[in-house]
Amino acid sequence: MVHECSGLFLAALAQWPGSVVVLRSWVVAVSGSLAVMFSLPVRIAMTAAVEFDGVSAEGAVQGAVREETRGEGSGRTRGSVGMDWRGGDWQAQARYYAEGSVLEGAALSRRQEELAVAVLEVVLKAGLKPYDIDADAEGEATGVGLALVPGRTDALRVIWQQDPPAESETPAGVWSAQQAAMSQALRTILSANGFWIEDGPLGQSPVVLGLTRPGD
Known part of the structure; x- marks a missing residue:
């Protein structure tokens, strides 16, 4: 069929x-x-x-x-794996943390960047942890941070950043005393290393004006 x-x-x-x-x-x-x-x-x-x-x-x-690029002075990329601040090459670590140590992520001038690296190198040698904006995003906000000084492109304020969650569990007087003590300690450390520090009251975070004092 x-x-x-x-x-x-x-x-x-x-x-x-x-x-x-x-x-x-x-x-x-x-x-x-x-x-x-x-x-x-x-x-x-x-x-x-x-x-x-x-x-x-x-x-x-x-x-x-x-x-490869973070810590070589060419700017660091957000979200990268952090560098251990304890021991090692202080200058390389200071270059690495310079940009990320600025509170609120403010941009630095070339002069301020040079100053930031020098300040952080001394901070690291003193055994203090630099503030890192990347680590802050993950809840680790403690460390020595840098802030811009209004109207100045050649100066930086050096600030000790306490652990924010601890503030609610610490009496206000104790919190302020700790902050003042660390600010004074930073002023003493930086002055001892020859930095030009702006005159200010005891316990106030120091403002660094230069790598060396005038006349030195």
Whole structure:
């Protein structure tokens, strides 16, 4: 029965040669569509794999670049793995922390950046932890921070940043006394290392005006 139908179908096609062309085109079109249909998921999967690998490779390269550039004076990238502030190369650590130690992420002038590195090197030698804005985002806000002085592009205020969560559990008088004591300690340390410190009341965070005092 199937052979008879096939024969009749072919005989009918022979009466209209143009129909053979149409049929052939239809078969080719259907075959092409099926090929595209079946190959599409494979192509999507391959593309996704390539894009995934590309992103992973790019992320790995960027991570390596961050680690290479932070602490070399070329500016540090946010979100990078932090440098251990304890021991090691004080100058390299000071360069690393200089930008991130500025409270509220304010930008430094070239002069202030030079001053920040010098101040932090002394701070590190004294065994004090620099404030790090990246660590602050993760809840670690304690350390020696730097702040801009209004109207001055060549000076920095050096501030001891206490642990904010501890403030609510510490009597106000004790908190203020601790802050004043650390401010005075910083003033003494920086003055002993030859920095030019602006005159100010005891217990106030020191303002550094220069690497050396005038006349030294």
